[in-house]
Amino acid sequence: MAENRIRVLLVHAFPDTTAYITALLGLERDISLEGSVANGSAGLKQASEAKPDVILVGSELPDTDSAGLVRQITTKLPRTGVIVLVTADDPNELRRYMQAGARSFLVMPFSSEQLAESIRDVYRRMRSVKVAAEPRHSAPAGNAGQGKLVAVFGPKGGVGKSTLAANLAVALRRNAERKVALVDCSFSFGDLHLFFDIKPERTIVDFIDCGPDGDLDTLEQVLRRHSSGVALLARPVRPEHAEMITTDGLRHTLDVLTQGYDVTVLDCPASYDDRVLMALDRAHVIILIVTPDLGTLYNATTFLSLTRALGYSRERIMIVFNRYDSQGGASVKEVEDTLSHAVEFKVPSRWRDFSSALNSGVPYALSHPNSELARTLASLADMVLKKCDGQ
Numbered sequence: 001m002a003e004n005r006i007r008v009l010l011v012h013a014f015p016d017t018t019a020y021i022t023a024l025l026g027l028e029r030d031i032s033l034e035g036s037v038a039n040g041s042a043g044l045k046q047a048s049e050a051k052p053d054v055i056l057v058g059s060e061l062p063d064t065d066s067a068g069l070v071r072q073i074t075t076k077l078p079r080t081g082v083i084v085l086v087t088a089d090d091p092n093e094l095r096r097y098m099q100a101g102a103r104s105f106l107v108m109p110f111s112s113e114q115l116a117e118s119i120r121d122v123y124r125r126m127r128s129v130k131v132a133a134e135p136r137h138s139a140p141a142g143n144a145g146q147g148k149l150v151a152v153f154g155p156k157g158g159v160g161k162s163t164l165a166a167n168l169a170v171a172l173r174r175n176a177e178r179k180v181a182l183v184d185c186s187f188s189f190g191d192l193h194l195f196f197d198i199k200p201e202r203t204i205v206d207f208i209d210c211g212p213d214g215d216l217d218t219l220e221q222v223l224r225r226h227s228s229g230v231a232l233l234a235r236p237v238r239p240e241h242a243e244m245i246t247t248d249g250l251r252h253t254l255d256v257l258t259q260g261y262d263v264t265v266l267d268c269p270a271s272y273d274d275r276v277l278m279a280l281d282r283a284h285v286i287i288l289i290v291t292p293d294l295g296t297l298y299n300a301t302t303f304l305s306l307t308r309a310l311g312y313s314r315e316r317i318m319i320v321f322n323r324y325d326s327q328g329g330a331s332v333k334e335v336e337d338t339l340s341h342a343v344e345f346k347v348p349s350r351w352r353d354f355s356s357a358l359n360s361g362v363p364y365a366l367s368h369p370n371s372e373l374a375r376t377l378a379s380l381a382d383m384v385l386k387k388c389d390g391q
């Protein structure tokens with residue numbers, strides 16, 4: 001256990017606070033306080049030698065400005081997360097610490113749970129930064145092909161991303177006769193393979209492991225081809241392997257997919273993880289799925305402001321209103337007014353059809369090709385292709 005503990009350094013001027021934090025952390029089995037010092041210069045020296053996972057920095061130090069110390073630490077030790085301990089949550093002060101590179105802050109007094117959770121949270125976030133900061137290869141520039149990338153994104157879990165991504169891929173393949181790949185970008189908990197009753201034996205990790213030499217031939221060995229003709233790139237077999245998928249590795253994978261497939265559909269998780277943002281950045285079309293509940297609409301509004309801040313054109317975003325006819329939910333007009341964006345496509349609520357399709361491992365668009373719902377999904381595919389052609 002000892003070697004797996006989160007290693008923490010404390011830099012704080014007041015002995016009483018140091019004693020309090022030492023006592024609190026003494027109770028945590030997964031956190032080890034490796035040392036404590038009372039001023040900035042000793043803090044920087046000890047940090048450089050011990051390279052702890054997390055450093056707690058007090059806001060009042062005798063010899064240095066705390067924000068300056070945070071900046072020095074985060075520049076010198078980009079893999080160490082800094083949490084600032086403040087006496088009041090003055091927004092201007094907090095902004096200064098965050099700009100200096102602090103990952104979090106705690107307002108005193110705090111409980112042992114708040115302290116431990118904050119340390120664990122920063123540690124987890126720094127670990128994912130480490131993975132991104134240490135790409136095993138960088139993607140060769142400009143190797144993208146002619147194929148189009150369609151990201152299916154939803155601002156909340158369970159809105160129907162995988163259901164619509166799977167059926168869209170089938171409809172693009174069967175009705176529009178395109179060469180179609182489908183990527184499960186929920187690298188830890190993705191379930192896209194279940195929609196096709198496919199076992200994820202060879203997965204995206206096997207391709208990313210090949211580094212920049214991984215080409216279309218290599219990728220074809222990893223893709224699982226379904227009887228519908230859709231080629232699935234499944235999520236890693238083990239959830240902990242999700243961390244092996246770097247942003248560069250995913251970028252390279254998407255580039256290679258565009259060399260061999262007319263359309264690649266990306267089933268993205270409801271997250272702003274670096275890899276998801278890169279995929280959204282690269283997508284020719286982003287399908288934003290919303291459902292008629294307040295939480296989803298609120299998060300969708302935040303997502304749309306983010307896309308504006310990132311400079312995405314409105315034309316790239318296509319709002320699909322899933323389960324639009326659910327009883328008691330928001331109307332199309334209410335959704336459009338809330339989002340200030342037109343709803344371009346509506347999918348009815350058909351719980352029994354979609355869940356029995358999932359249970360049988362055959363996407364609905366494939367098992368009931370002549371049904372009205374399958375025709376709706378086919379027109380979704382047509383609209384997506386038109387949007388792709390416009391990009």
Ligand SMILES: Nc1ncnc2c1ncn2[C@@H]1O[C@H](COP(=O)(O)OP(=O)(O)OP(=O)(O)O)[C@@H](O)[C@H]1O
Binds near residue numbers: 156158159160350355
């Ligand atoms: N139009 C619909 N009508 C009725 N049920 C639906 C509809 N679309 C999706 N569902 C159901 O909603 C549930 C969640 O769907 P799905 O797994 O596709 O969501 P998700 O957004 O991919 O979730 P996650 O965020 O967990 O990946 C499933 O049971 C699915 O059958």
Ligand SMILES: [Mg+2]
Binds near residue numbers: 161162163
């Ligand atoms: Mg899903």
